[in-house]
Amino acid sequence: MGTPDSASWQDRPAPGAEPAGPEAGPAPSAADPRPRRRALVRLQGDPPVWSFGELRLRRYRARDHATVLALHREGLAQVGLRPGDGVYYDHDFFRMEDIYLRNDGEFLVGEVDGQIVAMGGLRRADLVPGGRARAFGGYAPGDPVLDAVEMVRLRVRPSAQRRGYGAAVVSALEERAAEYGYRVLRGDTTELQAPALALYRKFGWRETRREVIGGIVNIYIEKQLC
Secondary structure (H helix, E strand, C coil), X not given: CCCCCCCXXXXXXXXXXXXXXXXXXXXCCCCCCCCCXXXXXXXXXXXXXXXXXXXXXXXXXXXXXXXXXXHHHHXXXXXXXXCCCCCCCCHHXXXXXXXXXXXXXEEEEEEECCEEEXXXXXXXXXXXXXXXXXXXXXXXXXXXXXXXXXXXXXXXXXXXXXXXXXXHHHHHHHHHHHHHCCCEEEEEEECCCHHHXXXXXXXXXXXXXXXXXXXXXXXXXXXXXX
């Protein structure tokens, strides 16, 4: 990823609501007094659509651009990241179709009552440079290398956090990565975002290395899909 793409993930589930993914278990029976657990349900194959309680996940559309860019910037501002720090970048938001949707990737938005409150993407790991170079732009389309894919731009609006939406996006993107045939998921976050790192670890991601960029510790993580 090269930037903290989980910047606004202070997204632990609310009481009575379980996240999609490893923590989710079977729903209680009708006689069980505990609150019913939500599950991520695939509604449509391609373009993909899922539901997670009141959240509806679908593929990004061009008209979503201004909203997802604002959500991205809001998430980074939450943790004090800003243009020029060597970590922040947003140039991929201006080539969404090329980078995500036309090169064996995916970009999902999550809506509640028609309003986008969550998002996340998959992009081939060879499309955008890593490390310090990432903040300065760069785009290198070529023959697909369907080996590693990056999970990036994971965001949940502050007012919609603590409902399990972040975990639902991760589950859906992992499903898509497997469908494309990728073998390795990669990502990164920073030391500023402990909740994001904790959520990744719950999904079986492991830390691979650390790098200091502009005084900020970037933590690289990955997960084997097969």
